[in-house]
Amino acid sequence: MLKVSSYPHISSETTTRKIMFIVIAALMPAFFGSIFFFGIRALIITLISIVSSFACEALCQAIRKKPITINDGSAILTGLLLAFNLPSCVPYWVPVVGAFFAIAVAKQVFGGLGYNIFNPALAGRAFLMASWPSIMTGKWVVPRLGTMSGIVYSLPVEMTSNATPLTALKDYSSVLGLPELLNAKSTIYSLFLGMRGGCLGETSCLLLLIGGIILISFRIIDFRIPLSYFLAVFSLTGILWLLGVTPVTPLFHILSGGLFLGAFFMATDYVTSPMTRKGRWIFGIGCGVITVLIRLWGGYPEGVSYSILLMNATTPLIDKFTRSRIFGH
Amino acid sequence: MKRYTFPGGIHPKENKSITEDKKITEIQPPDEIIVPLSQHTGSPSKPIVEKGSKVHIGTKIGEITGFISANIHSPVSGEVKKMDTHPHPSGGEILSVFITNDGKDEWENVSDRDVESISGGDIIEIVKEAGIVGLGGAAFPTHVKMSPPKGKQYDTLILNGSECEPYLTCDYRLMVERPEDILLGGRLIARAIGVKRCIIAIEENKPEAIRKMEKIVGRYDFEISTLITKYPEGAEKQLIWAITEEEVPTGGLPVDVGVCVQNVGTALAVYEAVKYNKPLIERAITVTGAVKRPSNFKVRIGTPFKELIEKAGGYLGIPYKLISGGPMMGISQYTDDVPVVKGTTGILVFKEETNSLVRTACIRCGRCINVCPMNLMPTKILAYIENGDFSNAKELGVLDCMECGSCEYICPARRPIVHNIKLAKLRLSK
Numbered sequence: 001m002l003k004v005s006s007y008p009h010i011s012s013e014t015t016t017r018k019i020m021f022i023v024i025a026a027l028m029p030a031f032f033g034s035i036f037f038f039g040i041r042a043l044i045i046t047l048i049s050i051v052s053s054f055a056c057e058a059l060c061q062a063i064r065k066k067p068i069t070i071n072d073g074s075a076i077l078t079g080l081l082l083a084f085n086l087p088s089c090v091p092y093w094v095p096v097v098g099a100f101f102a103i104a105v106a107k108q109v110f111g112g113l114g115y116n117i118f119n120p121a122l123a124g125r126a127f128l129m130a131s132w133p134s135i136m137t138g139k140w141v142v143p144r145l146g147t148m149s150g151i152v153y154s155l156p157v158e159m160t161s162n163a164t165p166l167t168a169l170k171d172y173s174s175v176l177g178l179p180e181l182l183n184a185k186s187t188i189y190s191l192f193l194g195m196r197g198g199c200l201g202e203t204s205c206l207l208l209l210i211g212g213i214i215l216i217s218f219r220i221i222d223f224r225i226p227l228s229y230f231l232a233v234f235s236l237t238g239i240l241w242l243l244g245v246t247p248v249t250p251l252f253h254i255l256s257g258g259l260f261l262g263a264f265f266m267a268t269d270y271v272t273s274p275m276t277r278k279g280r281w282i283f284g285i286g287c288g289v290i291t292v293l294i295r296l297w298g299g300y301p302e303g304v305s306y307s308i309l310l311m312n313a314t315t316p317l318i319d320k321f322t323r324s325r326i327f328g329h
Numbered sequence: 330m331k332r333y334t335f336p337g338g339i340h341p342k343e344n345k346s347i348t349e350d351k352k353i354t355e356i357q358p359p360d361e362i363i364v365p366l367s368q369h370t371g372s373p374s375k376p377i378v379e380k381g382s383k384v385h386i387g388t389k390i391g392e393i394t395g396f397i398s399a400n401i402h403s404p405v406s407g408e409v410k411k412m413d414t415h416p417h418p419s420g421g422e423i424l425s426v427f428i429t430n431d432g433k434d435e436w437e438n439v440s441d442r443d444v445e446s447i448s449g450g451d452i453i454e455i456v457k458e459a460g461i462v463g464l465g466g467a468a469f470p471t472h473v474k475m476s477p478p479k480g481k482q483y484d485t486l487i488l489n490g491s492e493c494e495p496y497l498t499c500d501y502r503l504m505v506e507r508p509e510d511i512l513l514g515g516r517l518i519a520r521a522i523g524v525k526r527c528i529i530a531i532e533e534n535k536p537e538a539i540r541k542m543e544k545i546v547g548r549y550d551f552e553i554s555t556l557i558t559k560y561p562e563g564a565e566k567q568l569i570w571a572i573t574e575e576e577v578p579t580g581g582l583p584v585d586v587g588v589c590v591q592n593v594g595t596a597l598a599v600y601e602a603v604k605y606n607k608p609l610i611e612r613a614i615t616v617t618g619a620v621k622r623p624s625n626f627k628v629r630i631g632t633p634f635k636e637l638i639e640k641a642g643g644y645l646g647i648p649y650k651l652i653s654g655g656p657m658m659g660i661s662q663y664t665d666d667v668p669v670v671k672g673t674t675g676i677l678v679f680k681e682e683t684n685s686l687v688r689t690a691c692i693r694c695g696r697c698i699n700v701c702p703m704n705l706m707p708t709k710i711l712a713y714i715e716n717g718d719f720s721n722a723k724e725l726g727v728l729d730c731m732e733c734g735s736c737e738y739i740c741p742a743r744r745p746i747v748h749n750i751k752l753a754k755l756r757l758s759k
Contacts, residue, residue, distance in 0.1 A: 005661055008737050010341055011737070011740070016692055019692070019741055114690035114693060270695070271692055276698060324698075326579065327566065327570075328729065329726070
């Protein structure tokens with residue numbers, strides 16, 4: 001019996017599953033980093049988040065009477081990314097609730113893989129932020145080898161001991177000497193290496209950068225989104241720094257908060273970002289501008305997750321208006 | 330040297346090394362030949378023989394029926410056994426002429442013309458009479474391509490030696506083995522369509538063909554263009570763009586930008602027709618994949634696939650898929666009883682599944698958009714088609730799709746794009 005099928009009869013070796021697992025692999029440096037910086041609790045939170053996402057996906061698909069596709073790796077990835085967006089000291093039920101919202105509400109309600117409008121992990125985080133703000137932002141853990149704000153050798157300002165670099169900037173920038181300390185070379189180093197407070201997967205720029213380079217070199221993500229995101233944040237904060245609007249350098253803005261995690265792993269989510277190359281530039285720039293607006297004038301110290309969620313909503317429009325001219329038209 | 334290419338496209342594993350060193354060997358025609366009366370783009374030919382008719386090699390057995398159509402000739406000498414429908418490699422069952430081969434190989438009429446003195450108009454007439462069609466796969470009648478509509482004119486001829494389909498090497502072998510005859514054929518086409526500038530375009534993965542051609546292009550007043558190896562480099566519109574940076578307008582013809590593209594095998598057939606009065610009764614073909622002795626053959630039209638597979642040593646293991654053509658645009662067959670037709674470029678056998686069959690929902694990765702040589706958005710078109718919204722699919726340019734399959738090849742979710750686009754085109758043509 002000969003098999004008859006439509007051409008093409010060969011296919012590239014890259015499959016959905018393979019892509020998901022490459023992204024998961026690219027997150028591994030930052031994952032091990034999170035265990036190093038925040039201890040065994042980071043591991044537990046991450047495992048709870050992954051298992052909850054996995055179970056929730058299977059359950060939703062069973063209820064919807066759809067084929068169960070948990071082995072495609074997308075739920076594991078969502079669970080991992082959600083955990084990366086949580087402080088390491090949250091109670092153990094928090095990742096469970098977050099995973100439920102991410103998978104059941106943000107993903108499966110919209111039709112499952114490929115149909116969700118908003119990045120599931122970020123939607124889960126946004127839900128947790130809105131519901132339990134004190135748990136999500138009230139308490140932070142000092143990482144191993146570092147301090148909360150990344151200010152290493154001197155702590156003249158008592159407040160910075162319980163503030164992340166960006167909350168320190170937001171709430172205490174009027175305190176004399178703080179901006180200088182935030183801009184200090186040693187602070188920039190600890191921001192880059194990850195010795196500062198923050199969500200458990202977002203702190204080490206170095207480890208996230210390694211992951212990002214893996215993704216770009218394996219052609220999993222388009223460099224356009226992270227590059228335009230970084231450039232937008234850098235140039236905008238650069239101008240505002242020169243104008244004296246923000247007391248810290250653009251370098252501080254690039255390295256602090258969740259920008260590396262967001263730019264390499266969240267804004268590049270295929271499903272919720274534009275498909276056209278031109279659209280990806282616009283998307284990255286949009287994320288960058290909104291991030292800066294929130295950081296400097298918004299109610300939150302950090303704007304990466306909301307900026308990406310807002311830009312997610314514009315994705316269909318961007319795709320529509322960046323359609324290339326068809327050959328011969 | 331300048332390397333030409335086009336935007337988009339893919340790099341599938343070439344697998345040409347299996348047969349690229351295999352010389353084209355001539356296969357004796359089998360005892361029975363099956364010649365379908367439709368082997369070209371356009372209207373089928375009208376049979377002009379009947380059961381019991383005696384035929385020679387080159388006896389016309391099917392006649393042109395419309396403007397876009399082609400003559401068909403007997404590839405063997407013998408007797409017409411019957412006229413019946415028979416499975417065709419392009420699908421469906423087609424009225425075919427079954428000829429019993431008497432083994433005498435008697436020719437209808439052969440000549441040895443002085444090709445220097447023959448006029449352009451006569452060349453087109455000979456090509457038309459000889460039933461020559463594009464041998465790169467599309468099988469568009471060559472005389473029609475050589476006669477542009479009134480008011481339009483060619484200024485450039487491109488001989489297409491890119492052979493971008495993986496596995497296939499028959500065009501490559503022709504360029505290595507018969508470079509002079511190909512360029513002579515090219516010059517005849519150039520004379521017929523009234524152009525001065527002649528180019529032969531070859532992909533970089535065929536250095537031997539490039540070397541051979543480089544030595545002689547000057548003698549025949551040809552230029553050589555090396556193309557960056559990429560699929561679908563040999564697609565007409567992409568090839569024209571790569572070399573001239575001119576876009577064939579949508580719905581238009583290559584003549585709108587003044588370029589005539591002919592496959593190297595076609596040029597050879599034109600030469601043989603003009604020089605020896607030889608109609609298109611045989612062609613070069615690659616038999617490759619899961620066969621014991623992958624080969625390049627010169628075969629008579631109408632030879633059943635199974636004969637050629639036997640000549641290639643038989644199947645290697647149990648065949649899983651039998652493809653007429655290459656792996657990107659070839660058509661899978663349900664029987665090896667189908668005959669070689671004018672457009673058959675290769676026979677490819679797979680003994681196992683070569684596609685990853687794990688289908689998921691579209692993850693909107695955008696790879697299909699990046700590789701589409703026509704700048705379409707295949708995934709969006711597919712979404713419309715799957716929802717039955719053909720008018721929006723048309724709005725997004727589904728009719729501009731040439732079905733090269735690059736999008737489906739690259740798709741990590743293995744979406745059935747080409748299949749659905751064909752469906753949409755069918756629905757829109759009604």
